[in-house]
Amino acid sequence: MDYQVPGLGVFMEKTFVMLKPDAIKKGLAGEVISRLEKAHLKIVGMKMVQLTDEICREHYAHHVNKPFFQGLVKFMCSSPIICMVIEGENAVEKVRELAGPTDSKKASKGTIRGDFGTDVQANIIHASDSRETAEVEIGRFFKKDEIFHY
Ligand code: IDP
Ligand code: MG
Numbered sequence: 001m002d003y004q005v006p007g008l009g010v011f012m013e014k015t016f017v018m019l020k021p022d023a024i025k026k027g028l029a030g031e032v033i034s035r036l037e038k039a040h041l042k043i044v045g046m047k048m049v050q051l052t053d054e055i056c057r058e059h060y061a062h063h064v065n066k067p068f069f070q071g072l073v074k075f076m077c078s079s080p081i082i083c084m085v086i087e088g089e090n091a092v093e094k095v096r097e098l099a100g101p102t103d104s105k106k107a108s109k110g111t112i113r114g115d116f117g118t119d120v121q122a123n124i125i126h127a128s129d130s131r132e133t134a135e136v137e138i139g140r141f142f143k144k145d146e147i148f149h150y
Contacts, residue, residue: 013091014044014147016137018126021079028116029082032125035098035112036086045085045138045147051077058140068121075121083141092134095127 017036019029033043051059056073063069086095100107104117104124117123128134138147 012042012087012089013131013134014085014087014138015091015095015134016126016128016141017084017086017095019082019084020122020124020126021075021077021081022118022122023116023124024079024081026116028124031116032112033084036084036095039088039094039098041086041088041091041094043084044087044149045083045142047083047141047146048080049083049141050080053077055140059137072121085138085142085147092128092131096129099123099125099127 019032023029023032036043053073056076057064060069060072060076063072066072088094098112100111100113100117102113102123103120104113104122105119107114107117107123109115112125113123128137
C-alpha cells in the first residue's frame with residue numbers, strides 16, 4: 001500500500017527479489033524482469049551477487065536446521081544471482097502472486113515458478129514474504145545509495 005508522510009511525498013511499497021541460479025543459468029533473467037515490469041512494478045535497485053554460505057545462513061535462517069539446507073546452499077551458490085529492489089503499489093503481495101507457491105510443481109501455469117521452475121528448490125525467484133521481511137532483506141543486500149528514486 002502507498003503511504004504519505006506530510007512534506008515528504010508518496011512512498012511506494014518496496015520488496016526484495018532475487019533471480020536464483022536456475023533463472024540465471026537458463027537465461028531467464030529478462031523474461032522474469034519483463035513480467036515484473038508488465039505488472040507495473042518498477043526496478044529501483046539491481047545488482048549481480050555471488051552468494052556465500054554465510055549469506056545463505058542469514059537469508060535462509062528459517063531453514064538452517066532442515067535436511068535440505070546444505071543442498072539449498074549448494075544450489076544458491078552455484079552461480080551468481082541477480083538481486084533487485086522492486087517498487088510499486090502492494091509490491092510485496094504482487095510479486096509473491098506473480099511468483100506462485102514455493103513448489104514449482106504445484107505452481108499454476110502463468111506464474112513464474114509454474115512456467116519456469118523445476119521443483120521445490122529450483123524455483124527461479126525469491127520474493128520477500130512481508131513488508132517487514134522486505135525491509136530486512138533489502139538492508140542485507142543494498143546500501144541506501146544503491147536504491148534509486150525516479
Ligand atoms: P519461498 O521462497 O516461497 O518464500 P521458503 O519456505 O521461504 O519459500 O523457502 C525458501 C527457499 O528454500 C525456497 O524458495 C526453496 O528454494 C527452498 N526450499 C523450501 N522448501 C524446500 C524443500 O522442502 N526442499 C528443498 N528446498 C526447499
Ligand atoms: Mg520465504
